[in-house]
């Protein structure tokens with residue numbers, strides 16, 4: 001579903017992604033872990049065309065997309081739902097209208113279809129019954145779930161998460177992780193999750209990738225990563241053990 005071939009991204013003399021090779025199957029949940037500033041967000045931005053790589057190829061659902069024109073990228077973006085770190089809801093719109101926003105904008109649906117899709121998406125994130133509330137009236141964790149529902153409503157084949165649980169309390173963190181798992185199993189969505197939460201990764205990932213200085217330094221299933229001798233992997237694992 002997603003493949004990177006020798007992906008390179010530089011800013012001036014600073015090489016952020018330094019020849020990345022990675023292949024992600026349909027329906028897989030892949031966690032990308034790394035310390036701050038290693039290029040995790042840059043990687044996601046390259047997938048959705050918010051940035052263009054300097055070298056290499058990005059394949060999405062059988063199509064090479066790294067150098068598509070802005071118009072052609074539109075169809076690729078429709079396959080990818082991006083969930084950003086901060087919810088960024090529209091303050092002046094209620095929860096229903098926040099979730100409906102992208103549907104109204106990008107799809108030609110009847111009002112009945114919109115209602116159905118929004119209800120379904122809110123149910124998936126376990127927020128049925130709050131559709132008339134304003135963002136300011138609900139907790140940060142709920143806002144985050146609304147922002148997830150907004151993306152889910154578009155029914156993308158690929159979900160990209162940038163630190164979905166950073167700054168959340170443990171209960172909401174578990175809820176968001178369970179959601180990622182449910183979505184990918186129920187809808188066969190392919191999920192790429194950028195995170196520094198090794199505990200979540202060990203719990204729900206099919207594949208864990210450790211990124212350091214623009215390179216993959218460890219890669220494998222949770223069981224394989226648990227046995228990794230790579231120092232950064234051990235550091236992340238130690239954090240989980242000390243919880």
Ligand SMILES: Nc1ncnc2c1ncn2[C@@H]1O[C@H](COP(=O)(O)OP(=O)(O)O)[C@@H](O)[C@H]1O
Pocket residue numbers: 011016034035036037038039040041042043
């Ligand atoms: N638009 C940009 N222009 C210049 N440098 C950038 C830009 N975006 C990111 N960087 C640099 O790329 C590196 C990786 O950033 P980022 O992907 O955001 O890290 P993280 O792994 O924490 O998500 C950082 O050193 C950052 O300063």
Ligand SMILES: [Mg+2]
Pocket residue numbers: 040041042162
């Ligand atoms: Mg980031």
